[in-house]
Amino acid sequence: MASVAASGGAADAAALSVRALHKSFGADEVLKGIDLDVRRGEMVFVLGPSGSGKSTMLRCCNRLEEPDSGEVLVEGDRLTGPGVNLNRMRQRIGMVFQSFNLYPHLSALGNVTLALRRVQGMAKAEAEAAGIEALNRVGLSDRARHYPSQLSGGQQQRVAIARALALKPSVMLFDEPTSALDPELVGDVLDVMRDVAGQGMTMLVVSHEMKFARDAADRVIFMDGGVIVEQGPPEQVFGAPTEARTRAFLSRFHG
Amino acid sequence: MEVFLDQFLNPAVLAKYTPLILKGAGVTVLLSVLIVLAGIALGTALACLRAYRIAALSLPIVIYADIFRALPPLVLILLAYFGLPNVGVLLSSFTVLFLILTLVLAAFAEEIVWAGITATPKGQWEAARSTGLTFTWTLGHVVLPQALRMVIPPLTNRAIAITKMTALGMVIGVPDILGQATTAQSFSANASPLTLAAVAYVILFLPFVIASRWLEARFAPPGA
Ligand SMILES: Nc1ncnc2c1ncn2[C@@H]1O[C@H](COP(=O)(O)OP(=O)(O)OP(=O)(O)O)[C@@H](O)[C@H]1O
Ligand SMILES: [Mg+2]
Numbered sequence: 019m020a021s022v023a024a025s026g027g028a029a030d031a032a033a034l035s036v037r038a039l040h041k042s043f044g045a046d047e048v049l050k051g052i053d054l055d056v057r058r059g060e061m062v063f064v065l066g067p068s069g070s071g072k073s074t075m076l077r078c079c080n081r082l083e084e085p086d087s088g089e090v091l092v093e094g095d096r097l098t099g100p101g102v103n104l105n106r107m108r109q110r111i112g113m114v115f116q117s118f119n120l121y122p123h124l125s126a127l128g129n130v131t132l133a134l135r136r137v138q139g140m141a142k143a144e145a146e147a148a149g150i151e152a153l154n155r156v157g158l159s160d161r162a163r164h165y166p167s168q169l170s171g172g173q174q175q176r177v178a179i180a181r182a183l184a185l186k187p188s189v190m191l192f193d194e195p196t197s198a199l200d201p202e203l204v205g206d207v208l209d210v211m212r213d214v215a216g217q218g219m220t221m222l223v224v225s226h227e228m229k230f231a232r233d234a235a236d237r238v239i240f241m242d243g244g245v246i247v248e249q250g251p252p253e254q255v256f257g258a259p260t261e262a263r264t265r266a267f268l269s270r271f272h273g
Numbered sequence: 274m275e276v277f278l279d280q281f282l283n284p285a286v287l288a289k290y291t292p293l294i295l296k297g298a299g300v301t302v303l304l305s306v307l308i309v310l311a312g313i314a315l316g317t318a319l320a321c322l323r324a325y326r327i328a329a330l331s332l333p334i335v336i337y338a339d340i341f342r343a344l345p346p347l348v349l350i351l352l353a354y355f356g357l358p359n360v361g362v363l364l365s366s367f368t369v370l371f372l373i374l375t376l377v378l379a380a381f382a383e384e385i386v387w388a389g390i391t392a393t394p395k396g397q398w399e400a401a402r403s404t405g406l407t408f409t410w411t412l413g414h415v416v417l418p419q420a421l422r423m424v425i426p427p428l429t430n431r432a433i434a435i436t437k438m439t440a441l442g443m444v445i446g447v448p449d450i451l452g453q454a455t456t457a458q459s460f461s462a463n464a465s466p467l468t469l470a471a472v473a474y475v476i477l478f479l480p481f482v483i484a485s486r487w488l489e490a491r492f493a494p495p496g497a
Binding site: 082106109111112117119120122133136137178 | 404422
């Protein structure tokens with residue numbers, strides 16, 4: 019795999035590859051060597067106790083957090099190391115945040131089109147057409163002119179998903195996308211994620227939505243203490259976890 | 274009472290000097306507009322430069338902002354007006370007043386806008402950068418618009434405070450409202466031109482003070 023990856027952009031390369039990823043904050047080693055391949059079209063769920071390094075791992079995948087060592091590749095193209103055009107690579111990695119992080123001074127459409135215009139250089143009309151299409155995919159094209167403050171939390175998160183989708187990324191990262199939502203709004207966001215996955219998007223999702231993971235994920239990863247402790251299909255990880263730490267964690271969720 | 278009216282509201286003096294005060298008002302307005310535009314633009318630009326967190330840029334900016342906020346503007350005005358000619362720089366009193374007050378406003382504006390930039394949530398940067406926007410584009414199109422909105426009230430107050438300081442131009446002979454009024458006062462040996470000046474200042478600045486109240490209410494952070 020590694021040699022394929024190094025050749026760059028190979029058709030059979032994983033959508034996202036993480037190799038020997040290490041990250042410390044001061045003396046605190048948060049990631050102690052993460053290896054992970056996410057296949058094209060795969061939806062991978064990451065579970066783990068608070069502080070186990072899930073967010074840090076995700077944020078290293080688009081270098082919002084700078085890894086200390088190891089590499090990250092998108093479809094075989096390096097994201098880490100010398101000579102990487104980070105801004106270009108980041109367009110291939112969508113990110114959805116727990117707190118939405120919509121731009122409050124821009125409309126839903128403005129949020130979605132900003133990068134299309136300023137990064138991908140689309141003309142206004144072209145960007146707006148693409149933006150409406152992305153909003154359509156999350157069921158919010160009728161809210162295009164609304165500002166974030168005029169949208170519910172669930173709608174804001176769906177706009178955030180549209181903002182990432184509009185760039186047509188190779189992989190999307192979700193960091194607890196429903197944790198900031200009122201329970202009754204969670205379902206809409208999960209439905210959108212299920213649709214996006216159904217259309218073939220590669221997704222790496224940190225979430226505590228166990229039920230959703232059970233029936234939507236292709237693979238579940240359990241992280242603890244900065245390492246991947248266990249991984250497998252959801253029925254295996256949830257149904258018959260082999261590691262004691264996984265069992266202890268899942269029992270707390272009554273999974 | 275009669276003495277009072279004669280001193281402060283002498284009809285003949287009022288009539289005679291009203292045109293002069295109006296001319297002064299023109300100068301005050303022109304100076305104020307130029308100072309506010311240039312000062313806020315310069316202050317915002319400096320705050321943006323500081324956002325790059327390059328010590329070689331930030332340190333001089335911070336030192337400049339602190340010195341110009343610490344010194345009384347009158348000291349700077351006198352220093353520039355009487356000092357610069359000695360080193361061969363000859364500037365009109367109008368120019369000196371414009372430059373100094375612009376630099377003072379810019380120093381305050383830099384600190385105010387900088388506070389807005391740092392108060393903009395980190396998630397805004399991260400969301401923008403994660404879509405491939407450069408640092409500069411993120412600063413200009415995501416962070417700065419939010420930061421400016423946040424600091425409109427203090428920025429407005431500071432701008433009003435600075436424009437009132439155009440009255441300091443009197444001491445170096447700028448023919449603004451107060452400059453004209455004091456000249457007229459010494460010619461007429463009557464305080465009525467100063468009354469006119471006060472009225473002119475109220476007419477000019479009261480709308481802005483009222484507008485700043487409105488802005489403050491409009492852009493107040495929720496719950497504050
Ligand atoms: N910027 C930072 N500076 C210092 N320490 C950090 C930073 N970010 C994260 N950490 C630390 O790294 C560890 C892992 O954090 P991380 O956010 O990755 O955990 P997590 O698994 O996402 O937890 P949670 O489920 O609570 O979100 C924690 O101990 C955290 O305190
Ligand atoms: Mg986290």
